[in-house]
Amino acid sequence: MTVLPIRITGDPVLHAPAREATEFDDTLRTLVADMFETMDRAPGVGLAAPQVGVPLRLFVYSYDHDPAGPRRGVAINPQLWVSPTPIGEADEESEAEGCLSVPGERFPLRRAARARLTAVDLEQQPVELDASGWFARILQHENDHLDGVLYVDRLDFLHGRRARKVIASNRWGKPGSSWLPGVDDLEA
Structure with a gap:
């Protein structure tokens, strides 16, 4: 397995909708294995293919704190349904979210409390996930990546302005910036 640059x-690959995966071959299996290795090394709880420069609709996830038990897997060509997002200001502590593509930063963001995801796995077998709490947040965050949306794009005005300042001060926001987990000191 290989650790991939994030x-x-x-x-541009992070800001455009990804295309459906159609080839379920050894290349896809290698990509998924490398994505798990990269996510674990980062460390992260999810990683979408666009984050490693591949514009395919798939992501991996690993979350050990779900009341239903540990969750780890791959979602290929997912569809996501969510409960209504609560109205009001996001809590700075309990709703702070981070992203491996905006490394080292966390900003509060309101998300739906529940989500239902359908997808397929590497064997093209159905995957159905019902999620609540943080696991629902992870699924929404990773699915957003497949639509070309980063969580900082969803922030309210004040937090969005702070995020834009951080992005500018780090000289991000342009093509070609990446980091390599385990090598670069840019943990999310």
């Missing part, structure tokens, strides 16, 4: 905000 693209940083500004890279």
Whole structure:
């Protein structure tokens, strides 16, 4: 397995919708294995293919704190349904979210409390996930990547302005910026 460079905000692959995966072959299996290795090394709880420069609709996830038990897997060509997102200001502590493509930063963001995801795995077998709490947040965050949306794009005005300042001060926001987990000191 190989650790892949993670693209940083500004890279075009992060800001465009990904295409459906159609080839379920050894190349896809290798990509998924490398994505798990990269996510674990980062460390992260999810990683979408666009984050490693591949514009395919798939992501991996690993979350050990779900009341239903540990969750780890791959979602290929997912569809996501969510409960209504609560109205009001996001809590700075309990709703702070981070992203491997905006490394080292966390900003509060309101998300739906529940989500239902359908997808397929590497064997093209159905995957159905019902999620609540943080696991629902992870699924929404990773699915957003497949639509070319980063969580900083969803922030309210004040937090969005702070995020834009951080991105500018780090000289991100342009094509070609990336970091390599385990080598570069840019943990999310």
